[in-house]
Structures are given as structure tokens and as C-alpha cells.
Amino acid sequence: MKQSDDGLYMPSFQLNQVIRSASVGKVVASANPAFEVGDIVSGFYQVSEYAIVPGGGLRKIDTSVAKPSDYLGLLGMPALTAWSGFTIVGEPNPGDEVFVSAAAGSVGMLVGQLAKIKGCRVVGSAGSDQKVKLLKEEFGFDDAFNYKSETDWDAALARYFPRGIDIYFDNVGGRMLEAVLNNINMKARIPLCGMISQYNQEWKQRFGVRNLLNLVGKCVKMEGFMCGQYLHRMGEFLEEMTGYIKEGKLKYKEDVKEGLDSFLEAFNSMFSGDNLGKPVIYLGPPQ
Amino acid sequence: MKQSDDGLYMPSFQLNQVIRSASVGKVVASANPAFEVGDIVSGFYQVSEYAIVPGGGLRKIDTSVAKPSDYLGLLGMPALTAWSGFTIVGEPNPGDEVFVSAAAGSVGMLVGQLAKIKGCRVVGSAGSDQKVKLLKEEFGFDDAFNYKSETDWDAALARYFPRGIDIYFDNVGGRMLEAVLNNINMKARIPLCGMISQYNQEWKQRFGVRNLLNLVGKCVKMEGFMCGQYLHRMGEFLEEMTGYIKEGKLKYKEDVKEGLDSFLEAFNSMFSGDNLGKPVIYLGPPQ
Missing domain, CATH: 3.90.180.10 (Medium-chain alcohol dehydrogenases, catalytic domain)
Structure with a gap:
């Protein structure tokens, strides 16, 4: 890339x-x-x-x-991104508590469904009530919230994750990442897929994440990835995903x-x- | 822990x-x-x-x-920390460019020597000219600098790492981590051992790292760890380290x-x- x-x-x-x-x-x-x-x-x-x-x-x-057009989404780059980031970088275990930001986006909606398929509990954030409804009613998220309606994201995550967060699939970065780090569990994994809140600024103007020390004390892995790293696993990806599609999952x-x-x-x-x-x-x- | x-x-x-x-x-x-x-x-x-x-x-x-007293340092917790963080989390390859902060500390001095043993090039930072001399003359670091004498850490790292940084063994966090992320290579690894610059403040007063987006674009893994996670590998650790001690390395x-x-x-x-x-x-x- x-x-x-x-x-x-x-x-x-x-x-x-x-x-x-x-x-x-x-x-x-x-x-x-x-x-x-x-x-x-x-x-x-x-x-x-x-x-x-x-x-x-x-x-x-x-x-x-x-x-x-599914090869642009459901079986395309967003899907390879969701699959590789969640299953390879995220290392999900049944019962894991999973949070996805930008959950109604082209990648996020698949991460949530993969999390359910892998036996996790999953909560998503999105930017409108209509998207929240979509996540819960169409995509099977256990819960979802409108980040624009929440004034305190630390408190919101504490409410949605009383047992803490094991996997955070990060699409937004910035303040939401900071809020997640205040609710993170020991040995959690944070696949960094994107940081859409941070793209359109010069780097010194971007939001500074102040609580990275939590990564140390809680032995957390945070890892950036791009689907291009996993092109060699395209066969495995297509087989798994088309299987889920045929099963209606x-x-x-x-x-x-x-x-x-x-x-x-x-x-x-x-x-x-x-x-x-x-x-x-x-x-x-x-x- | x-x-x-x-x-x-x-x-x-x-x-x-x-x-x-x-x-x-x-x-x-x-x-x-x-x-x-x-x-x-x-x-x-x-x-x-x-x-x-x-x-x-x-x-x-x-x-x-x-x-x-070696069981407090050379073969103790600092050594298990250096060994597990560098070799397991850091995944070194021969030829990798390695940066260690707090390099003259109880952990850092061992990380630098392990980096040389594994065939890497290693540069350390420390807080006095006496420590810099120690790193270069006693511990075999390829280079070292006094971070207190450098006004621009971004520029200093660019000078010491013209080929960029593949592994950053982080003992300090904060501004130095930010400078490293501006000099990081694709698929780099950052074992987070400690963030001594950040311990004695309430979290909202800590330094906010603004360029985490580099982790995404460069597919970097940043991972907190504690030596307590690797107690089950104590036998392997002691065998490898006592071997190096006997060889005078x-x-x-x-x-x-x-x-x-x-x-x-x-x-x-x-x-x-x-x-x-x-x-x-x-x-x-x-x-």
C-alpha cells in the first residue's frame, strides 16, 4: 500500500x-x-x-x-478489513465483550455480525438514532448507542460494558479511543482500522490520547492493520464469508x-x- | 499482578x-x-x-x-522484563533498527545488549552524558544520546535512525513516544514496558499523544506487557540468559x-x- x-x-x-x-x-x-x-x-x-x-x-x-456491488462491500475491501482486523488482529474468544465504533459503517456492520458469529457480546456506536436502530434490529448487535447523544463517553461505555471491554475495533480514534482505554480489560486487543475523527487535520492539531499508560498496566495490544496485509489469505476469507452468506448469517x-x-x-x-x-x-x- | x-x-x-x-x-x-x-x-x-x-x-x-544481587537485576525481574518484552513482544529480526528509552536503566541496559545479540542495530536515550558514555562504551550500543541535550526529539530520532525505527522498547511514554511515532517504520513493534514520564500525574494531566494515526497507516503493533505474564517461560529465560552470562555477552x-x-x-x-x-x-x- x-x-x-x-x-x-x-x-x-x-x-x-x-x-x-x-x-x-x-x-x-x-x-x-x-x-x-x-x-x-x-x-x-x-x-x-x-x-x-x-x-x-x-x-x-x-x-x-x-x-x-457486493464485491465492493460484503465480499470486498471492507469485508476483508473487517474479517482480518477482527479475527486475526482481534483474536476473539467466545464470551468476549466487543465494542465497535462507526458500527453502521461499511466495515463496522460486518465486524458486529462476525463478533456474534464468534460468540461474543457486541455493542456498537453510531451517529444517528436511525443507525442505532439498524444495528440492533438488522445486524443483531446486542446493544448500540448514538455517540452524539452521549455527553460523557467514559460513563456511557461503563454503562454498556459493566464487565469491561476485551476487543475494541477502532474506526474513529481520538476521544472515543481514550474513553475505551478507561474501560479496557486486562489483555484486551484493539485492532486499529481507522481514525476517521482524525484524518482532516495536520498531526499537531489532532487529539492527544492521554491514558496510554492503561495499555501498560492492562497488557493491552493495540495494532494498526490494513487489509492489504492479508491478501494472501483471500481464499480463506472468501470461503468463510461465502459460507456465512449462504447460511444467511x-x-x-x-x-x-x-x-x-x-x-x-x-x-x-x-x-x-x-x-x-x-x-x-x-x-x-x-x- | x-x-x-x-x-x-x-x-x-x-x-x-x-x-x-x-x-x-x-x-x-x-x-x-x-x-x-x-x-x-x-x-x-x-x-x-x-x-x-x-x-x-x-x-x-x-x-x-x-x-x-544479580537476581534483582541481571537474572531478576528487570531481566525477565527485558527478555520477554524484547524477544516475545518485540519480535526482533537481524538488521532491525531498535530504539530504547531509559536505556541506562535496569531494563534498558539489558534490552540493548539483547538487541546486539540478536543482530540488530540499537540506539539508546538516557538523561546524562555519563549514562550515554556507559551505553556506548560498556554495553555496546551502536549509538546513544542525552535526551536532555536535544531540543527536538523528532529531529534527533530522524538523525539517529535514517532508516527509521523497527522496534521501540518504550520505558518513558509521553513526548518521546510521539517523536518515535513520527519516525516509525511499516510493521514496527512497540513493546510498552513503562511510561516513567507519566506516572506521577492524574490521567487527565498526562501528555496526550497526537499521532496515533501513524499506527494505522504503518500497521504498527504497540503492546503493553508485564514480566508476570511470562513466568511460565522462566526456565527458557534462565537458560538463555545464563548462557549469555557464561559467554561473557x-x-x-x-x-x-x-x-x-x-x-x-x-x-x-x-x-x-x-x-x-x-x-x-x-x-x-x-x-
């Missing part, structure tokens, strides 16, 4: 450059014998109605298991917009929290 | 209570068939010339390998004081940095 200097895992967008994104598409012309017209493919390429993409950057997808929610002009709104919704589910944009003919 | 609520791994001293410490002593009377008068033992018990200690809290030590330095009245000075020296080596107090007859 490309690495920028400010701790982000993706280079910043540049003015006057084409924006790239995880995408699925249909081959309409091919100069590569590995791909035929009509193939459905996924890759990380430019956001546009038509794109010329080197074959090495594309993968054919199996639409008998899931619909094409995994649900997913997309927030679908149409047309190239909706990109900015869809992108910004991840920061404002206005999205409900994984933002997906349909380009080309209406579905 | 007992766990206090403020993230410390030892309960705070209480007024009007006897202070306890890692100790070695000679048995002068025994009501336990497992111990005979004259046995040399180690344990964690009260700081006094004579102490009554339950047999379960004591371990006989082998003075043919090392002198009694490990040195140790004690800062010896005499008499009970020197306790306060010896203890405080760990915070002021006035000690040169592991603080040890001889009680009883002069050695």
Missing part, C-alpha cells in the same frame, strides 16, 4: 487529478486474453463511466455468489446513489455521517 | 504502611521444610533488615551462576547504596535519573 507521510493509508486527493476508488464494472472491450467482453470485474481504478485499466489491476468476480446495507455528480456527496457523507450503509455509486445505465 | 485503577502496574505506596520491594536475603530461621537456615532466597517482600515471609513467596537462587551495572535510610534517595533516583544502573540497597552486615 502506498504510504503518505501524515499517517494516512491513502494518499490525499490532488487537485486536477482523476479520483480513484474501489470499483466493479463490465468489460466492454479487452486487449488482454485473460478478460472477455461481458466479464464482471473488480479493481481499484478511476471513478468514471468508462475506464481503461491494466489487466493486472482487475479480478474477475463470481456473480453466482453475490451481486456485483451476514447482512449488508448499501447507500446507493446514481451518477458521477453524486460522488462528492457520497464521499463527504462518510465524514458527516449522513450515509446509511456503504456508499455505492451506480454509473452507466440505470439498474 | 495487582492492578490499580490509574493504569499503573503497582499499587501506589500508602502512608504508614511498610514498603515492599524485590529483595534477596539469607534464611536465618525457617518454619518451612522447603527452606533451611543459610539458603539464599529471592522474593517480593518488605524492605527491612529482617522479614517474615511465607515460603510460597520465596524462591531459592543458584549463587554458582551469579551473585545474590551480558554486563550489568548496579547503583549500590547501604542501609535502610538510603531507600528514599535510591527510589527517587529512578525518577530524577540520578542513579547510574539498577538501584540496589544492601541491608544487614557490610558486604
Whole structure:
């Protein structure tokens, strides 16, 4: 993965450059014998109605298991992120107390469902009552809360986790991470997936976490990861996840917009929290 | 290990209570068939010339390998801490770039020597020029610096680690941890041994580390540990360390004081940095 200097895992967008994104598409012309017209493919390429993409950057997808856009979410990068971060970095045990922030996001909603599948108790935080309802009623979270309605996150976590937190799947960083560290259990694991509260500032302006000493006294592991580290386990990942899909154990929610002009709104919704589910944009003919 | 609520791994001293410490002593009377008068033992018990200690809290030590006080340092808790933190949590590879803070301390001086034994390049920080000299000339560190003489730790680490840092053995926390995270390599490991810069404040007054996002972008593992987690590997530890001692590969330095009245000075020296080596107090007859 490309690495920028400010701790982000993706280079910043540049003015006057084409924006790239995880995408699925249909081959309409091919100069590569590995791909035929009509193939459905996924890759990380430019956001546009038509794109010329080197074959090495594309993968054919199996639409008998899931619909094409599922390869952006339910079986795509967010899912590999949820699966690798939760099961490999998080090392869940049955009975573990699991907290997920940004739980209604494209990764979080899968982490919660994986936690239930692994026999854990899971609570999620999200930024609207509608998302909280979704977590509890659609995705089977044991509980969930709207972080915008809670004035004291330390106290909220103490209330939702009377037995403390064993795994914190961190999507937000900052003050929520600090609140978690005040409610953390011995030998807890904290997979660091992202810190969306911290992206759009210069590092010296970011929130300083004051209670890292709790990591020492409680022997906690906090580990950053990216799904790109686990590409070699893609086979295992797809087998496990498609198994759950066939058993009806995994649900997913997309927030679908149409047309190239909706990109900015869809992108910004991840920061404002206005999205409900994984933002997906349909380009080309209406579905 | 007992766990206090403020993230410390030892309960705070209480007024009007006897202070306890890692100790070695000679048995002068025994009501336990497992111990005979004259046995040399180690344990964690009260700081006094004579102490009554339950047999379960004591371990006989082998003075043919090392002198009694070595079981407080070179083969004691600091050594198990250095060994388990560096080799198990730190996962060193030959060629790794290793940074140790409080490197002239009872744990740090062993971490640096273990790093050299494992084929790493190691740089230490310490709080006086005398300690820096000790690290380079006695303990074989590749380089060392006096953190009190450096005004910009980010820049200092960039200078000492042009190839970045693969393992940071953290004894101090706070601002130095932040500087390290600005110089950290992909997939680095940070065993959190202690955060001596942060102990004597209420948590909200502690230094807030602002660049934890680097843990995400660089897939870094940061893990708190205590040597008590690794007591089951004591046999392996003793075998490896006594091997190095016999081969002349490990040195140790004690800062010896005499008499009970020197306790306060010896203890405080760990915070002021006035000690040169592991603080040890001889009680009883002069050695």
C-alpha cells in the first residue's frame, strides 16, 4: 500500500487529478486474453463511466455468489478489513465483550455480525438514532448507542460494558479511543482500522490520547492493520464469508446513489455521517 | 499482578504502611521444610533488615551462576522484563533498527545488549552524558544520546535512525513516544514496558499523544506487557540468559547504596535519573 507521510493509508486527493476508488464494472472491450467482453470485474481504478485499466489491476468476480456491488462491500475491501482486523488482529474468544465504533459503517456492520458469529457480546456506536436502530434490529448487535447523544463517553461505555471491554475495533480514534482505554480489560486487543475523527487535520492539531499508560498496566495490544496485509489469505476469507452468506448469517446495507455528480456527496457523507450503509455509486445505465 | 485503577502496574505506596520491594536475603530461621537456615532466597517482600515471609513467596537462587544481587537485576525481574518484552513482544529480526528509552536503566541496559545479540542495530536515550558514555562504551550500543541535550526529539530520532525505527522498547511514554511515532517504520513493534514520564500525574494531566494515526497507516503493533505474564517461560529465560552470562555477552551495572535510610534517595533516583544502573540497597552486615 502506498504510504503518505501524515499517517494516512491513502494518499490525499490532488487537485486536477482523476479520483480513484474501489470499483466493479463490465468489460466492454479487452486487449488482454485473460478478460472477455461481458466479464464482471473488480479493481481499484478511476471513478468514471468508462475506464481503461491494466489487466493486472482487475479480478474477475463470481456473480453466482453475490451481486456485483457486493464485491465492493460484503465480499470486498471492507469485508476483508473487517474479517482480518477482527479475527486475526482481534483474536476473539467466545464470551468476549466487543465494542465497535462507526458500527453502521461499511466495515463496522460486518465486524458486529462476525463478533456474534464468534460468540461474543457486541455493542456498537453510531451517529444517528436511525443507525442505532439498524444495528440492533438488522445486524443483531446486542446493544448500540448514538455517540452524539452521549455527553460523557467514559460513563456511557461503563454503562454498556459493566464487565469491561476485551476487543475494541477502532474506526474513529481520538476521544472515543481514550474513553475505551478507561474501560479496557486486562489483555484486551484493539485492532486499529481507522481514525476517521482524525484524518482532516495536520498531526499537531489532532487529539492527544492521554491514558496510554492503561495499555501498560492492562497488557493491552493495540495494532494498526490494513487489509492489504492479508491478501494472501483471500481464499480463506472468501470461503468463510461465502459460507456465512449462504447460511444467511451476514447482512449488508448499501447507500446507493446514481451518477458521477453524486460522488462528492457520497464521499463527504462518510465524514458527516449522513450515509446509511456503504456508499455505492451506480454509473452507466440505470439498474 | 495487582492492578490499580490509574493504569499503573503497582499499587501506589500508602502512608504508614511498610514498603515492599524485590529483595534477596539469607534464611536465618525457617518454619518451612522447603527452606533451611543459610539458603539464599529471592522474593517480593518488605524492605527491612529482617522479614517474615511465607515460603510460597520465596524462591531459592543458584549463587554458582551469579551473585545474590544479580537476581534483582541481571537474572531478576528487570531481566525477565527485558527478555520477554524484547524477544516475545518485540519480535526482533537481524538488521532491525531498535530504539530504547531509559536505556541506562535496569531494563534498558539489558534490552540493548539483547538487541546486539540478536543482530540488530540499537540506539539508546538516557538523561546524562555519563549514562550515554556507559551505553556506548560498556554495553555496546551502536549509538546513544542525552535526551536532555536535544531540543527536538523528532529531529534527533530522524538523525539517529535514517532508516527509521523497527522496534521501540518504550520505558518513558509521553513526548518521546510521539517523536518515535513520527519516525516509525511499516510493521514496527512497540513493546510498552513503562511510561516513567507519566506516572506521577492524574490521567487527565498526562501528555496526550497526537499521532496515533501513524499506527494505522504503518500497521504498527504497540503492546503493553508485564514480566508476570511470562513466568511460565522462566526456565527458557534462565537458560538463555545464563548462557549469555557464561559467554561473557551480558554486563550489568548496579547503583549500590547501604542501609535502610538510603531507600528514599535510591527510589527517587529512578525518577530524577540520578542513579547510574539498577538501584540496589544492601541491608544487614557490610558486604
